[in-house]
Amino acid sequence: MDITRIGPRNGEIEFVGEVSGIDLTRPISAEQATAIEAGMDRFGVLVFHDQHFTDEQQVAFSLNFGELEATLANLTKPADRRLKLNIADISNLDKNNELLARDDRRRMFNLGNMLWHSDSSFKATPAKYSLLSGRQVPKAGGDTQFADMRAAWESFDAETKALIEPLITEHSLIYSRGQLGFTEFDAEERRDFAPVLQRLVRTHPVTGRKSVFLSSHIGVIRGMPTPEARMLIRDLSELATAPAFTHTHRWRDGDLVMWDNRTTMHRARRYNDVGEIRDMRRTTIAGAATVAQQAA
Ligand code: OGA
Ligand code: MN
16 A cells, blocks of 8 residues: 655645545454555545445445444435435435435535535534545545645734634534525524534644645634634634645546544535535544644
8 A cells, every 4th residue: 555645736735645545444454554544634635546335345444444433414304315325415315316406405504514614613522533535536626625724824914813712612614614605594494503613723633734724614703703703714724624624536437535523624516416416425434522622
C-alpha cells in the first residue's frame, strides 16, 4: 500500500493523499488499518480508486475505524429509505430508484450539501470520519471539494487566533438550510435539529494540531450579536476555503473518498440532479468528544 500526495494542486500543504495497492472490498489486516489511520492523521483526506463495494463490504471496511453513527440526518422517513444498512443515502434517488422531483422537499433539503460543512457538526458528538463511495457518478459536474481547517487555522494572524480561540458556536441543520431559504420544518424536525454547542477551535486528539471548526451549520456564537457572529463566520470561511487550502475531487465509478471531519470541510458541486443519477453512499464513523471534552 502506497500513499502519494495529490492535492491541493495549487498549494503546498499535505492535505489529500491517493492510496494505491489495496483492495478494500476484502478484509484488511490490522497493520493496513493502522497505516490508513496514520495516513488520515497526516493528510485529512484519502482517495482510493476502483473499490466497487457492496453496502455490506463498505460497512465492514468502515468498522476498522470505529462505530458507525447511529442516526442519519435527512428528511427521509424510515419507511421511505432506499438503503437497508446504516448508510447515509447521498443520492438523488427515492426508494424505487427514481430521480427526486425538482420540488421534492428531500431534494431541496439535500441541496444544502453544496454549502461548506463538516458532517454531523449539528450533533452533540460530531463525526470522526466519513467514507463516501461513488457507485454511479454523473457524466458532468457533481465534484466534491475539500478544505483543510488545520492549514486555515495556521494561516490566521495572531489577533484573529486570539479572538476566535475561546468562542463557542451553535450548529443546526436549520441554520444551514435557512441560508438557502429552506425554512419549513415541522415540530418533530425542529426538535431533532435543535442547535448543539461546538468550540470554534479544536485540537486533534492524535496529532495535537489545532483547526478551525467551521461549518455552514453555524448560526450563533455565544455572547455575540447574531449579525456580527454570522459575518465573522462568513469571513473566516472565505479565508479558510482559499484555493491553497482546497482540493476538488472529480469522481469516477468505484472511488472511495475518506475524510476526517475533525480537520476538514467539504461541499458537493452542482450537476444536473433532476436529469442524471448520482448514487453516492456514505458510512460515518462516530466521534468521541462532545464540546465540553474538546480541548481548546
Ligand atoms: C456527504 C457530502 C458531498 C457530495 O456525503 O456528507 O456532503 O459531493 N457529500 O456528495
Ligand atoms: Mn457532508
